[in-house]
Amino acid sequence: MTKATPLNATHRKAGARMVDFGGWDMPLHYGSQVEEHHAVRGNAGVFDVSHMTVVDIGGTGARDFLRFLLANDIARLEQYGKAMYSCMLTPDGGVVDDLITYFLGENDYRLVVNAATRDKDIAWIDEQAGAFDVSVDERAELAMIAVQGPNARELAAGAIDEQHRAAALALQPFTAAAAGDLFVARTGYTGEDGWEIIAAGEQVADLWQRITAAGVQPCGLGARDTLRLEAGMNLYGSDMDESTSPLESGLGWTIAWEPAEREFIGRAAVEQMRLDKSRRRFCGLLLEDKGVLRNHQRIVVEGVGEGEITSGGFSPTLQRSIAMARLPAGDYQRAQVEMRGKLLDVRVVKMPFVRYGKIKVDL
Amino acid sequence: MSELPGDLQYTKEHEWLRKEEDGSVTIGITDHAQSALGDLVYVELPEVGQEVDEGGEMAVVESVKAASDVYAPVAGTIVEVNEVLADDPERINTDPYGDGWIVRLEPSGDSDTMSPDEYQALLDELED
Numbered sequence: 084m085t086k087a088t089p090l091n092a093t094h095r096k097a098g099a100r101m102v103d104f105g106g107w108d109m110p111l112h113y114g115s116q117v118e119e120h121h122a123v124r125g126n127a128g129v130f131d132v133s134h135m136t137v138v139d140i141g142g143t144g145a146r147d148f149l150r151f152l153l154a155n156d157i158a159r160l161e162q163y164g165k166a167m168y169s170c171m172l173t174p175d176g177g178v179v180d181d182l183i184t185y186f187l188g189e190n191d192y193r194l195v196v197n198a199a200t201r202d203k204d205i206a207w208i209d210e211q212a213g214a215f216d217v218s219v220d221e222r223a224e225l226a227m228i229a230v231q232g233p234n235a236r237e238l239a240a241g242a243i244d245e246q247h248r249a250a251a252l253a254l255q256p257f258t259a260a261a262a263g264d265l266f267v268a269r270t271g272y273t274g275e276d277g278w279e280i281i282a283a284g285e286q287v288a289d290l291w292q293r294i295t296a297a298g299v300q301p302c303g304l305g306a307r308d309t310l311r312l313e314a315g316m317n318l319y320g321s322d323m324d325e326s327t328s329p330l331e332s333g334l335g336w337t338i339a340w341e342p343a344e345r346e347f348i349g350r351a352a353v354e355q356m357r358l359d360k361s362r363r364r365f366c367g368l369l370l371e372d373k374g375v376l377r378n379h380q381r382i383v384v385e386g387v388g389e390g391e392i393t394s395g396g397f398s399p400t401l402q403r404s405i406a407m408a409r410l411p412a413g414d415y416q417r418a419q420v421e422m423r424g425k426l427l428d429v430r431v432v433k434m435p436f437v438r439y440g441k442i443k444v445d446l
Numbered sequence: 447m448s449e450l451p452g453d454l455q456y457t458k459e460h461e462w463l464r465k466e467e468d469g470s471v472t473i474g475i476t477d478h479a480q481s482a483l484g485d486l487v488y489v490e491l492p493e494v495g496q497e498v499d500e501g502g503e504m505a506v507v508e509s510v511k512a513a514s515d516v517y518a519p520v521a522g523t524i525v526e527v528n529e530v531l532a533d534d535p536e537r538i539n540t541d542p543y544g545d546g547w548i549v550r551l552e553p554s555g556d557s558d559t560m561s562p563d564e565y566q567a568l569l570d571e572l573e574d
Contacts, residue, residue: 100481100484111484112484116484116485117485117487117536305484305510309510373488373490374490374508375488375508377513396510397508404487404488423506
């Protein structure tokens with residue numbers, strides 16, 4: 084059964100091309116994916132991300148539980164409202180999912196996990212929670228939108244009631260707060276400033292309408308993917324999964340190694356991988372030729388070995404093709420990609436490709 | 447859904463053909479095809495003079511979503527390619543039956559094509 088978000092009718096009415104994404108009927112674009120991409124880099128766009136899953140963790144054991152469940156350490160969150168990005172690992176050090184944790188209060192945390200992994204994640208969290216005094220509460224009734232771009236907050240502010248508007252606008256990057264009935268977080272998945280807003284399902288169509296009426300471009304999952312790729316942000320299922328280590332997926336920075344006595348799931352495995360000098364690199368690639376890099380294309384590093392593209396596409400901001408790739412260990416900047424039987428030159432670059440509207444790699 | 451141009455022939459691979467007065471055939475992809483592909487970002491064109499077999503790969507169009515082969519609906523020799531597409535692949539999105547044409551070829555055989563009405567019937571079937 085395909086699931087629909089509370090905005091489904093809104094998308095269809097706006098002429099969106101709909102597509103199945105992890106079992107959800109979601110908008111791919113509303114006409115031009117590239118125009119939507121540019122709208123977010125240059126002004127503001129709004130995405131329906133209600134397919135993502137909100138899970139509230141409460142109880143006196145919540146803090147200890149999350150310090151065990153997550154590879155990053157929520158003890159680093161000192162202020163209420165602070166957000167943290169982390170992976171949940173398997174005991175073997177593979178990635179169960181990546182997620183955002185919001186620290187909302189003493190014994191009160193909110194997780195936002197991926198749509199396609201929802202059932203697996205809930206089962207995993209429930210299973211691990213057994214030994215702790217915690218409540219795990221999936222908030223399926225909540226919808227979520229992301230309004231992103233340099234002018235996003237300013238344009239969307241009018242959709243937040245006056246009483247809470249100033250507080251929402253005062254939010255620092257990577258923090259969140261309740262704003263009346265809404266939950267507003269200054270986070271996102273595009274490399275631009277903006278908010279992610281969680282609202283009740285029955286409220287969200289009205290919120291969407293007010294935000295788009297303010298001049299914010301509706302954007303589909305197509306633009307969301309090219310924006311996150313330019314921003315160097317991983318996509319679960321493409322760039323990492325249970326068979327890959329976060330250390331081979333560009334996510335080493337999300338593992339809190341200190342304090343050494345904190346036992347989290349997968350710790351022993353990632354500590355061992357950390358010592359492995361032959362572990363693969365995770366890098367950005369820039370195609371020097373014409374063409375488009377695609378997922379799973381083979382990368383050849385002469386005299387070193389082979390790797391694979393995990394996410395590839397065309398970057399509307401760079402007007403070049405870019406990719407993320409898992410590559411053999413070594414110090415090199417040049418490689419080749421196999422495309423329709425030909426080998427084309429690619430340059431290995433440090434990500435992100437784009438951040439806050441600016442190109443961050445040499446073209 | 448927009449009207450199909452009545453002066454063109456169509457294929458089930460969603461290409462269109464126009465018979466020119468000099469006997470050559472201009473080929474592009476249909477509005478349905480460009481819409482399904484999404485924004486085009488790269489077009490790989492054949493060389494002028496290249497010979498193609500009926501049903502053989504002739505060009506590649508790549509969109510934000512995927513790469514798609516364009517097959518020759520008729521055997522022949524490429525006499526002209528739309529160079530504009532090298533820098534402006536989105537012409538195919540904005541004007542699939544006009545500025546977004548892909549190649550012109552000198553046919554050496556017959557083609558198995560559909561009339562506008564037959565192609566419309568195929569599209570209607572796909573809609574269901």
